[in-house]
Amino acid sequence: MNCVEVRARLHPYVDGELTVSEAAEIDGHCVECRPCADLVSAEREFRRLLRRQPREAAAPELRGRIVRRIRREAIVSKRRRWLPVPVVAVAAAIVAAVLWPARTPPPLIVDLVDKHLAYAQIERPAEVVSSDSRELTEWFQSRAGLRVTVPDYSRSGIQLIGGRLAEAREHQAAYLLYEKGRTLLSVFMVPASATDVPLPGRRVAYRGHDYVGYERKGVRTVSWTDGKAVYGLVSMLDYNALLECADRLRDERARQTRL
Ligand SMILES: [Zn+2]
Incomplete structure (x- = not known):
């Protein structure tokens, strides 16, 4: 898988929606490719932050x-x-x-x-x-x-x-x-x-x-x-x-x- 293919699957990948073999291919790519690995961790971090946003309106x-x-x-x-x-x-x-x-x-x-x-x-x-x-x-x-x-x-x-x-x-x-x-x-x-x-x-x-x-x-x-x-x-x-x-x-x- 190349960078373009990895990035096209970025969102389903971090959401755990890919097949095991597809996800493994991306894992493999990210070991070799720093920019893609960074994108993946930024996307994970983003989701973590979203979960942390308080749901309640301001007091x-x-x-x-x-x-x-x-x-x-x-x-x-x-x-x-x-x-x-x-x-x-x-x-x-x-x-x-x-x-x-x-x-x-x-x-x-x-x-x-x-x-x-x-x-x-x-x-x-x-x-x-x-x-x-x-x-x-x-x-x-x-x-x-x-x-x-x-x-x-x-x-x-x-x-x-x-x-x-x-x-x-x-x-x-x-x-x-x-x-x-x-x-x-x-x-x-x-x-x-x-x-x-x-x-x-x-x-x-x-x-x-x-x-x-x-x-x-x-x-x-x-x-x-x-x-x-x-x-x-x-x-x-x-x-x-x-x-x-x-x-x-x-x-x-x-x-x-x-x-
Ligand atoms: Zn790449």
Whole structure:
């Protein structure tokens, strides 16, 4: 078995779903191949972390602290604007951040938050490491037949790290990883069939589009759907930044669809 074949079976392998002989072939390959062995241990570590994520929602006092912190950050962010956006849009986003922390997120979003937190703790969260949007687009296409839009946020100081395939509610999802400084930004694209749409919760309009935001375990999420896919951004970045990233992904996606 070569590296490509091993990596195509990575998830069923660590989940113990392969036949004994297939698993033995991968064991053998990993003895010789350090990169594949590293992938296997990263994937195992990831599953271990996922199991460790607490299932319970934040306690009320913690929730209160988070809400107060968001309000403070919303005020601070007016001063240090992260991206040059029109004043009206910034004002709208700040209102969103104050009113938002929506109710309990739907299971899909809970799942994405857990994945984000787990990936934020592992050494090599990306399955394919690249800062080149085109290369990643091609990787998703050849690896899984997915047509994925990979936005470039580098002018805003948010660097593309890479991508991976992820499972969300038993659906195959595309997962893009970015970082701003040491803060991870996760961008998930999941088939719309993985959840009930529209997503429940209060909607907020940003530049003419609707989004739903949830706050969970200290991270923020911004989500929307275009009917075919659900998009979810997860990060400790503030809502202004997330909405701006969401808006750009949406623009880019619309542009690609027109081509
Ligand atoms: Zn290998």
